[in-house]
Each structure stands twice: as structure tokens, then as C-alpha cells.
Amino acid sequence: MDDLESIYLKIKEGETKSYFNALEECFGGEVSGNVYEVNRGRTRIRLTSYSIIPGFEISTTSATHYTPVIIDRESDDNPDLIHLNVIKEGQLTRDYDSMEKRTEADSSKGIFIYNGLFPMRITHPPNALLESVSFKISKNALQVLLPEATTIFEALFGSNDPVAYHTHLPVELNTLVEDIFHFKKNEFGSKPLVIARSLELFTLMLRSIRKLVDKDELNGLHIDDYQRLLNIKDQLLSSFDQRVSVEGLASEFGISVSKLKRDFKTLFNTSVYQFYTHARMDEAYRRLRSGKYSVMEVGYDLGYQNLSKFSSMFKKVKGINPKDVMPV
Template sequence: MIFSFTASADFDFMTYFARHIQATVQNDLLVIPDYLGQGSIRKLAFGTDFKITIHRYILKEDLVIHRNTSGQGNDLITVFFYNNEQALEIAYNENTQILFSQRDESAIQVTSNDLSSTIRFPAHQQIHYVVVAITPPRLNELLAVSEPNSVLQTITGSGNSFLFFERMTTETKLLLKNMAAVDMEDHLSNFYLQIKAQELLYQVFHTLSLRENTAHQTVSSIDAERLLHIRTEIINDLSVPPVIRNLAQVAAMSETKLKQLFKQTFGTTIYNYYQQARMEEAAFLLKQGKHSVGEVGYELGFSNLSHFSRLFEKHYGLNPKRYSYS
């Protein structure tokens, strides 16, 4: 099933999606029809300039959501929280779909609504994601930062094209879980969810506010597509360090542009991103309990296990052996 829409500030996703699947919305709740799957979409509006939709469902067929650019510049900021361990596929230029959100990686996306995107949600898998849509003036009012860094200036400014990714923290996962479980019959539920939505935004924008102050480079849909492809190239084989020259050729960018846009989008350098992904994979393998420390280290390209242990302890505060038993 394919659902396309244009991301204008006054667009109501749930209303148009309900028409698309021939369902009805009652009290801002859309129950997925039996023929399509099971679950629901809930909308919460805290004014015309601050809305949130909570998606929780399992579908009988793949769902492809295609967002078309509004052509109106940055009149709406979208914050997308994907809280699933299963990877989904995302594209920004109608090309090959790129895997997105492998475990905890880059599961939060902050984007202006002038970038087109296509996301494929797989059938027969529990899907849980939350989308916050907020206008730049309302976000600026909520943040109330007297001296915002360049990232916040870009996001809350007018006419800027941007794409930022952040990792899903344990605190954010817990927030999303609590929001999904709230009893909507409680007469103060809307008040509670507004507080939690602001807390979600706080966590994301607090992290973004700590990023380096650098001049913003405009990001196009083609740039976004290429950056996701480079991210995939980096994490496909974590036993081999990335080579900037080769990645730049794959991205059809200069090395300078690739390094600048990657750091701007993901908040860290290509090599640091690789090392972080490497340590997360090591932690995942160790927790499974099926591999020894040596096997994990060698699988991730470490010929010196002492170096692996020191690097792992720097990231997690425990050496690999103690971590595997914790």
C-alpha cells in the first residue's frame, strides 16, 4: 500500500490516511481496519502549530509513505522517533531504499518539510513510531534560548533546508513507551501527553544544542540520500575502517563536502561514527552470550584484544568480559 502526501503546515496526516484506507476517525483515534491489520494511530494537537501522532500497528502488507516537498520552505519542523529494533527502509530521492534504524542507530530524525522522503514499513512486524510536527516560531518559543548554537538557529530560522539524526537513548525509549500506554479516558491525559511531548523535544534539542557551532551547509534531497547510503557503507562491514577517499567517490562529493555534511547531519565525524557503531555491535554480540570476547574483537577487526578492551571500557565503563556478565 502506498500513501503520498504533501508536507504543508496545515496538512492533517490522520484525516487523509483514514480516507485512503476507508476508515473513520473518532476522538482523534484511527483504528486500523481488520482487512489491513491491527493497531491504531492517535493524534494529539496542542494548538494549530504543535501536533503529535502516535503510530502503533501491525499490517498485513508493506506500507510505503511518500512525503512530497511542500515547496514552501521551512514552515514546519518534523521530528520522527522510530522505536523498533527491526530496520525500516528510507529514501530521499526515489532511489534505492536505505536501511534506517538498525538497533539504536540514528533512530531520531529532525527535518525541514522541504525534503521529500519515502519510508517503507514492513508487513507483519510491530511498528511503533511517533511524529512531532511543530512550527519554527512555536519551537523557538518553547526553547527560549537566548544564544542558540548554529544548529538551533538553522532549525528555528526561516527558509533553511536541514536534516539531522540522533540516537535513541534509553530515556527517550521510556518516554515513548509511557506515552503509548497512557489511559486516554483519564481527563488529564492530554495535559500529561503535552508535558511528555515537550520532554521528548527537550531531549532531542538539548543534544542538538551541544553540537559544534559551524556554518550550516544546505542539504538537498539528493544529499540526504547519499549521506544515508554512506552511513550504510560504513556499518555494513565494521571490521574495516572507512576510507574517506573511497566514500567520497561513492557519494559523488568532494572529500571536504562529504566530511562537512556527514558531521553536520550525524553530529560526529565519519571515523567516530564508525567507532561508535563498532562498540554498539560489540555490546550487542557480548550480551547475546554466544561469543567470547576474543571472537567479538576479531570479528570487528581488532587484532589487538587489549586495544579492543580499552576502547570498549572507554565507551561502556566496563571491560568486555565484565559487560557480558552484567
């Protein structure tokens, strides 16, 4: 990925037509009705939008690229429009508050809910299929379509602060997501079948989210939380030769240990130690693969005093011995 030149897009949050315009300008392709599509070489994108009622859109995305694609999404300054995304396939990096380019992709599978009140950078890695279902709904549209759910959005976004929530898609809803992408391929009846399954998915997701809200188990991250977590991530990625201490990080960044653990898990879907260990082994792999370093040099440079422990951890994470990574 490091030797590929990234493609940059800038999109203003809001209606799906903003995405159509930005994608067409960047990649070419064409817009036909509610569909944008480009199929050129190793770049394939199909974005389909379904307008249900004023203020409520459903969209599906299928995309692969030969090079990293970085999307800067600008704030729409509209606290009444809520975005709910479900990642079916693939992974994305989401960075907030106009942070600099990130290097490692973070798992984003599940449900991501946010208001469009802060800038967000999304990175789609190369040669990886991304499939997602997205919902954009205003509070007025929700009142018309599903009035019993308005209390959920008020609980999550009542203050109109920039905030986002991450949670996992309940296993029993996976079939609905699969159906949506299956019905997209139908020559007859595709649109009503996709809309029907999408509305069912939306309703059941909100029911699941309501249960989490009632139990106080859905943790939102404000923009200050994101800024702090991304700074912590940067520090972890620049200190591979040091021993990680969650207590030390919490003290340095002025938060409690419990909040650091909870927020880090919420954003990156892993613990601090797991993230650091995997990033450390990724760095070891890159160095060994380059052929410029010995196993001993890499192990010591990454802070291991015992090379057998380094080799054992590398094989546990990567499934291969360090020496077998080095070019012959």
C-alpha cells in the same frame, strides 16, 4: 518481502490531518476527533494527534501491516515548520528526492529532525510493529512555547535549505517514550498524561540537541548529500562480487574520505564496510535459501576466493552455517 505487493500512499507534509485523510482513503478505518484507527485483518494502525497551541502538534503512531507500505511525502514548501520524529519501536527506510524503491531497511532508531522542503519516501516493512512519537512545530510556536530554543532551530535551519539531522535518543529519555505509550492505554486521564510526558520529552530532547550544536557534533545532511549517499548505496548493492574501497568510493563521488564516513554513518547508522558486509550476507542468504545455488557458487559469485572465509563471515553475521540455510 520480495513476493509481497507494496501499498503506496502519497501524503503532503504539514498538519496531521493530511495523514488522517491519506490513511483513511487507503486503508478505510475511521477518524474520530483526534484519532485515526483501522483494525482489519493484519493491518492495524492508530494515529493520535494532540494540538498544543497553534503551530504545534504532537502525534503518536502504532502500526503493523501484512505487506510493505511505501509513503511518498511531498514537500510542504514551508520552511517555518520543523518535524521531529522519535522511533520507539521498529525500523523504516527513508529515501530522498523521489528516488526509486529501495530494498534494504535501514536502522532509523533515535531522533530524526528535518524541514519539509524536499520529497521523502518512507518504507515500513511488513509484519513489523512501528511505534513513534512525532512533533510538528512552527518557529512562531516555538517562540511562544520555548523561546530559549529558537537559537537552536536557527542554527540548524536558518538558511531555509532542505536539510535533515539524525541523532540518537539519550538513554535517560527512553523512560519518557515508554510512558507515553503506556499512558495511551489508560481509560482515565490518557490525554493530559500523554501530553505532559510528550512536552517533557520534547524539552529535554532540545536541551540535548543544544549541547550537540554547541559542540558542533550534530551533522546535517542536505539533499545533495542524500542523493550522493543513496547513489553510493545503490552501487554497493549492485557490486557484491567486488572489494569495497572507501577511498575509491570517495574519489568516484567527489568527496573526502572523512565526509563519506561521517555522512554514511549519519544516514545509515553503520559504517560503509559493515553495511556492505551485511548486505552481502543478506544476498547470500537469499540465494542459498532459494535452493538454486551451492555454497561454493554463492561464495565465488560474491567475490570470495576462500570459501572458508565466506562460511566464517556468513556464520558471524547470520549465526548459522551456509549449508544449513539450504532447503532439504
